[in-house]
Amino acid sequence: MFSGAQISLYPMTDDFVGVIMNALSALDPYSEKLRIETDDISTLLVGTPDIVFAAMRDLFAAAAKSGKHCVLHATISRGCPGEPDDPMCQVPEFLGPWAPLDERKAKAHAAVAAAPVIGQESAAQFSLYTLGIDGHMDEIYGCIDFVKNSGTFEKSKNFCTKLRGDTGAVFSTVHEALVRFGPPAGHVTIDLTVSANSPSKR
Numbered sequence: 001m002f003s004g005a006q007i008s009l010y011p012m013t014d015d016f017v018g019v020i021m022n023a024l025s026a027l028d029p030y031s032e033k034l035r036i037e038t039d040d041i042s043t044l045l046v047g048t049p050d051i052v053f054a055a056m057r058d059l060f061a062a063a064a065k066s067g068k069h070c071v072l073h074a075t076i077s078r079g080c081p082g083e084p085d086d087p088m089c090q091v092p093e094f095l096g097p098w099a100p101l102d103e104r105k106a107k108a109h110a111a112v113a114a115a116p117v118i119g120q121e122s123a124a125q126f127s128l129y130t131l132g133i134d135g136h137m138d139e140i141y142g143c144i145d146f147v148k149n150s151g152t153f154e155k156s157k158n159f160c161t162k163l164r165g166d167t168g169a170v171f172s173t174v175h176e177a178l179v180r181f182g183p184p185a186g187h188v189t190i191d192l193t194v195s196a197n198s199p200s201k202r
Contacts, residue, residue, distance in 0.1 A: 001185065002083035004035075004046035005076040007056060012069035019070070023062035030055040035088045047088045049078060049179050057171035061118045064167070064196035076178060076190040098184055101138070105146045108176035112150050115172035122167040124194040125160040126174050130182035131189065143181040147173060160191075170194065 011019035027036070034055060035046035045052050056074060063070045077083075099107075130139045144161060147153050152165040152173045163170050174192055182188035 001079050001089055002046070002086055003049050003052065003078035003089050004044060004086075005052050005056060005074045006042045006044055007059075007072060007074040008042045009059065009063055010071045010073070011063055011066065012071070013066075015068075019063050019066045019068055022066070023059055026058040026062040027055055029058075033088065035086060046086050049175060052076070053171050053175040053178075057118070057167060060122070060171075060194055060196070061120050061167045064120050064122065067197060069197045069199060070195070072192075072194045074190075074192045074194075076174075076192060077187070078178060078189075079183075079185060079187040080189075081187060101142045104180040105142060108146050108180045109150065111176050112152070112169055112172045115166075115168040117169075118167040120167045120196060121165065122170045122194050122196045123154070123198070124163045124170050124174065124192060125157060126163070126177065126190050126192040127160045128177050128181060129189045129191075131187040133183060133186060136182075139181045143177050146180070147177065150176075167194075167196070 009020055009023070010016070013019060030051055033047055033051045035044070037044040045055055056072065060070065060072045128140055128143050130136045133139070147161055147163070150173045152163040152169050154162040154164040163173055174190060178188055178190050
């Protein structure tokens with residue numbers, strides 16, 4: 001199954017190049033487990049969802065720890081039928097029989113509770129798209145119910161859900177949304193924006 005993310009990191013500072021370059025070392029532990037391609041718009045990370053999310057989390061946290069306002073935008077996908085399989089995308093553990101919704105929500109809660117504490121607060125908003133299935137709103141409503149009890153939920157917004165909390169828990173919440181909702185072998189995508197150190201009032 002193909003899975004990955006197109007990501008763009010935006011430090012809001014004159015020294016944005018320095019912040020990005022200093023943060024890139026956070027990807028080093030994942031370099032052999034990811035296919036990484038960069039151009040002038042975004043960086044593609046291809047690998048299993050757990051590795052892709054850990055790499056995004058650590059890259060963003062490293063940039064945010066500069067103290068500058070940083071934003072990361074990502075388009076995340078698993079199971080796209082138009083993408084070829086990739087050796088980096090070994091079958092994740094979540095693939096298998098489609099478990100009952102309550103069981104999947106319970107596993108998602110346990111994963112967020114066990115998320116590493118990064119020590120950097122982040123806010124995020126994301127939208128989940130479970131593609132090519134009937135009753136897709138049942139999956140989306142199930143995900144919303146999980147998120148509202150995840151400990152990272154801040155509020156519902158038009159077209160998306162807003163999160164706030166430690167960066168580890170925030171990224172874990174979005175990871176669980178991707179892997180627990182929608183058919184196990186189906187096409188699921190997420191549009192994600194994460195922000196830290198924003199000067200804007202809440």
